[in-house]
Amino acid sequence: MNLDALTEIVENQDNYLEGQANDLGLKVGSVRAATLIVDDEGYDALKGKQVWVFDNAVRPLIEDVPCDGYRGPFGEDDIECNNLVDDDDLVESYQSDSFLCGYCQGAKNNDDYDRDRLMNE
Numbered sequence: 099m100n101l102d103a104l105t106e107i108v109e110n111q112d113n114y115l116e117g118q119a120n121d122l123g124l125k126v127g128s129v130r131a132a133t134l135i136v137d138d139e140g141y142d143a144l145k146g147k148q149v150w151v152f153d154n155a156v157r158p159l160i161e162d163v164p165c166d167g168y169r170g171p172f173g174e175d176d177i178e179c180n181n182l183v184d185d186d187d188l189v190e191s192y193q194s195d196s197f198l199c200g201y202c203q204g205a206k207n208n209d210d211y212d213r214d215r216l217m218n219e
């Protein structure tokens with residue numbers, strides 16, 4: 099569980115909490131409440147149904163987050179990637195709205211580099 103990513107979500111990425119609440123048919127207020135409790139006081143401070151809400155709505159956002167898969171410079175490659183986003187990169191992933199594992203990020207960086215070089219020729 100990545101608490102730095104949790105803080106990033108609390109401060110800047112409320113839309114992810116709304117998305118999870120909608121997907122699960124929960125009130126966004128209860129998802130926010132459970133998130134704030136863990137951010138302020140820690141997981142052990144959750145009580146009753148809040149534990150379920152947090153584990154199902156919030157935990158998947160900050161633990162074992164799957165790679166979206168890099169689809170090539172034009173988004174044309176249909177690649178399924180089964181890796182997880184590196185925990186150290188998770189905060190940045192939320193900030194850039196790009197969830198890639200180290201392997202896919204490397205492929206993207208290479209393509210970005212090639213594209214920039216071609217554009218500058």
Ligand SMILES: [Zn+2]
Nearest residue numbers: 165179199202
């Ligand atoms: Zn990947």
